[in-house]
Amino acid sequence: MAPPSYVAPIVDSTAIFKPDIFKGKVLFCTGGGSGICRGMTEAVMRHGASAAIVGRKIDRLTQTAKELAEATGSKCIPVQADVREPKALHAAVKQTIDTFGRIDFVICGAAGNFLAPIASLSENAFKTVIGIDTLGTFNTVKATLEHVRRSKGSYIHVSATLHYRGLPYQAHVSAAKAAVDALSAVIAVEEGPHGVRSNVIAPGPVGGTEGVDRLIPKSEDSQRRIQNTFPAGRLGDIKDVANATVFIFSDAASYITGQILPVDGGNKHLLNTS
Ligand code: HXC
Secondary structure, three states: OOOOOOOOOOOOHHHOOOOOOOOOOEEEEEOOOOHHHHHHHHHHHHOOOEEEEEEOOHHHHHHHHHHHHHHHOOOEEEEEOOOOOHHHHHHHHHHHHHHHOOOOEEEEOOOOOOOOOHHHOOHHHHHHHHHHHHHHHHHHHHHHHHHHHHHOOEEEEEOOOHHHOOOOOOHHHHHHHHHHHHHHHHHHHHHHHHOOEEEEEEEOOEOOOHHHHHHOOOOHHHHHHHHHHOOOOOOEOHHHHHHHHHHHHOHHHOOOOOOEEEEOOOHHHOOOOO
């Protein structure tokens, strides 16, 4: 078979969408201090929204908030909270409302992950990931819902595609993300009549993230395999997820709720790859 000649381009949302579509809006993002959620936050800020980024490590959040504000010209505050602690999340929401007066968009993105076979996965290890990913999402929704109803706003839950099959060493994450998918559907149905939308973005393997950089070798062989087997000819990029975020939060997606949008270059339809 001839080597593929097409590699999907990586673009900025600002090249596609108007720069002011989120002017006056406010984003509350858990896990926004780094990785994919940082990129999602940056994109929303580039279109005019202010943001609160929420996480456990205040030093990292403070640095990220400064960098995002400088890069985008929008406001960003760092807020320390562990999504496993409802009280801390309520305080984070209060700080956001005291600063910006409203919450329109919520990204439930805080997540934990490590590789471990189920035979040696402790009950506490399983519970920890369910606690961050699943309960953390529930807690974030509970803490923000009143404000999101008021603004007729929108939730994006960051899930994954790994639980569509049985991916070894990921029992805890697979169970946690499947629950997040289910939770989002219920929120969409219950909250739709209040004007609230809830969707899932499910990234496939995204380059430049902690987990994928650790798992996928940088060798030429591995890069060739990605180009030959991934339908889009490359790994995902944080910008791919960020662009989907801008679309889902925008009014162009006002009739889209309760959906799961894989941003994976078509990989979920392949056999024997992840
Ligand atoms: C087996 C492990 C482990 C490992 C921790 N545990 N790491 N078990 N293998 N590598 C176990 C511990 O032994 C303990 O169980 C329990 O998990 C809790 O560990 P703590 O370190 O006390 O928990 P905590 O400090 O809350 O840390 C949470 C964490 C950590 C998930 C374990 O890794 C973390 O905070 N990660 C955040 C960053 C991160 O993972 N980001 C990636 C997200 S990407 P015992 O029984 O000993 O008490 C993502 C996308 C998914 O999620 C898609 C990927 C392709």
